[in-house]
Amino acid sequence: MQIHLETTLPAAPExxxxxxTNGAKFGEVTGQPGxxxxxxxxxxxxFNDWLEGRQIELVPNERIVQAWRFMNxxxxxxxxxxxxxxxxxDGTKLVVDQEGVPEAFHEHVKTNWKPFYFEPFAKHLEGLA
Structure with missing residues (x-):
């Protein structure tokens, strides 16, 4: 089952x-250590080592591909x-496509993109505008 989400954030792609791509910065913004x-x-x-992964492909300011998993x-x-x-x-359209989430965790992962990524990112980036 694939997850597809889109949002617009109030800052440049950089x-x-x-x-x-910066775990420490992610942690500062979300309050979840990275x-x-x-x-x-x-x-x-x-998320304080609850999620781990590897950067597979990085095209600066355009595309990021990651392999990741939750500890459970x-x-x-x-x-x-x-x-x-x-x-x-003046902003960035962010598209998230995710595949390979175990069925038992699919709904949990899909519903948590907004509160754990999109909302803290938007709040932080609005403060920089």
């Missing part, structure tokens, strides 16, 4: 890209997350 993730192949963890998933099970960033006026 700022959104940084939040998605680390790592700045280069292709790099390990990262978010079966060993070896990873989801692929693709972030596409497109300039949209």
């Amino acid at each position: 700022r959104v890209y940084e939040l998605l 680390k790592g993730g700045g280069s292709a192949g790099a390990y990262f963890s978010l 998933w079966e060993p070896g099970v990873y989801s692929i997350v693709r972030f596409t960033l497109t300039p949209n006026g």
Whole structure:
């Protein structure tokens, strides 16, 4: 089952890209500790090590592809997350496509993108405008 979500954030793609590829910055913005993730192949963890993964592909300010998993998933099970960033006026259209989420966790993952990513990002980025 695939997850497809879209939002527009009030900042240039560079700022959104940084939040998605810098675990420490993600943690500062969301209040959920994170680390790592700045280069292709790099390990990262978010939500105080509850989610871990690797950066698969990084196209600065345009696309991010990550493999990640939650600690309560079966060993070896990873989801692929693709972030596409497109300039949209003074902001950025962020498209999230995710596949490979175990069925038992699908609804949980889908409903938590907004409160754990989109809303804290928007609040932080609005404060910088």
